[in-house]
Amino acid sequence: MGLTKTEMFTSEQNQLAQLLKAMAHPARIAILQRILVSNTCICGDLVEELGLAQATISQHLRELKSVGIIQGTIEGVSVCYCINPETWKLLETQIGAFLGSYKLEASCC
Amino acid sequence: MGLTKTEMFTSEQNQLAQLLKAMAHPARIAILQRILVSNTCICGDLVEELGLAQATISQHLRELKSVGIIQGTIEGVSVCYCINPETWKLLETQIGAFLGSYKLEASCC
DNA sequence: ACTATATATCGTAATATTACAATATATATT
DNA sequence: AATATATATTGTAATATTACGATATATAGT
Structure with missing residues (x-):
C-alpha cells in the first residue's frame, strides 16, 4: 500500500x-509566479528570494521540469528557467475543461 | 524536516x-468528474464505479470536503455529495488568474 | 591548471500520503 | 428492539514528500 493505483x-x-x-x-507556486512576472529567471535569484536552501530550490525546480512545466538552459555558470509554452497550454486546456464543466444547478444537496 | 514551510x-x-x-x-479527479456529470452523487456509487476499497473512497471524499471543494448531506442511510459552488468559483478565479498571467514572449531561454 | 561561482545530486531524518481490513456509527426497515 | 445497509473512523504497512547539509559537477575568469 501507500502507492497510488x-x-x-x-x-x-x-x-x-x-x-x-x-x-x-x-x-x-512561488517559483512559477516569479518566472511569470520576469518571463525568465535565474535559479540563484530564487534561492535568495524564497527563504529555502539551495538544495531545496533545486529539487523543486527539478520537479517542475520533470513534468515539463518549465525548461532550463545553461547560461554561463548559471541556469535560466522559463515556462514551457506547450505544457502551459496543455494545462490551461485540461484544467479549463475540468473546471469549466461545472454548471451550477438548483438541484444540489 | 519533511514539513512544508x-x-x-x-x-x-x-x-x-x-x-x-x-x-x-x-x-x-475521477470522483469530481463523476460529480460533475451527475451533478450530485451517492458515495456508494463511487465505491462500485472506481475500483477502490470503501475506506479509501471515504478518505478521498473527506479530503475534498475538508478543503471545501465538495459538500455532503445525509440522505437517509446514504450520503449525497455535490460541488461547493463557492469554492469552485474561488478555484476558477485563482487558477485562472495564475495560468492566465503567462504571456508567451520571444525572449525565452 | 587553479580558483571562484552556480547548480545538481546524494544521503538522510522527519513527516505526509495512500490503501485497506477491521470496526464503529448512524439511519431505515421489520 | 433487532437487523440490514451505508458511511466514517481507526490502525497500520508501504511508499512518497519535504527539507537540508555535504558533496559533486560544470563553467568562467585568472
Whole structure:
C-alpha cells in the first residue's frame, strides 16, 4: 500500500493529477509566479528570494521540469528557467475543461 | 524536516497549493468528474464505479470536503455529495488568474 | 591548471500520503 | 428492539514528500 493505483484511472486523469501535483506546493507556486512576472529567471535569484536552501530550490525546480512545466538552459555558470509554452497550454486546456464543466444547478444537496 | 514551510509563503500561495493538492490525485479527479456529470452523487456509487476499497473512497471524499471543494448531506442511510459552488468559483478565479498571467514572449531561454 | 561561482545530486531524518481490513456509527426497515 | 445497509473512523504497512547539509559537477575568469 501507500502507492497510488494509477492503473485504475485513464491516462488523462493520471496526467492531470500529475500536473496538478507538480504545482501543489507553495514553493513551486512561488517559483512559477516569479518566472511569470520576469518571463525568465535565474535559479540563484530564487534561492535568495524564497527563504529555502539551495538544495531545496533545486529539487523543486527539478520537479517542475520533470513534468515539463518549465525548461532550463545553461547560461554561463548559471541556469535560466522559463515556462514551457506547450505544457502551459496543455494545462490551461485540461484544467479549463475540468473546471469549466461545472454548471451550477438548483438541484444540489 | 519533511514539513512544508508554509510560513515562508503568502496565504494566497498556501491556499492555492492546498486546493491544487486536494485535486492532485487521479481518484479524486475521477470522483469530481463523476460529480460533475451527475451533478450530485451517492458515495456508494463511487465505491462500485472506481475500483477502490470503501475506506479509501471515504478518505478521498473527506479530503475534498475538508478543503471545501465538495459538500455532503445525509440522505437517509446514504450520503449525497455535490460541488461547493463557492469554492469552485474561488478555484476558477485563482487558477485562472495564475495560468492566465503567462504571456508567451520571444525572449525565452 | 587553479580558483571562484552556480547548480545538481546524494544521503538522510522527519513527516505526509495512500490503501485497506477491521470496526464503529448512524439511519431505515421489520 | 433487532437487523440490514451505508458511511466514517481507526490502525497500520508501504511508499512518497519535504527539507537540508555535504558533496559533486560544470563553467568562467585568472
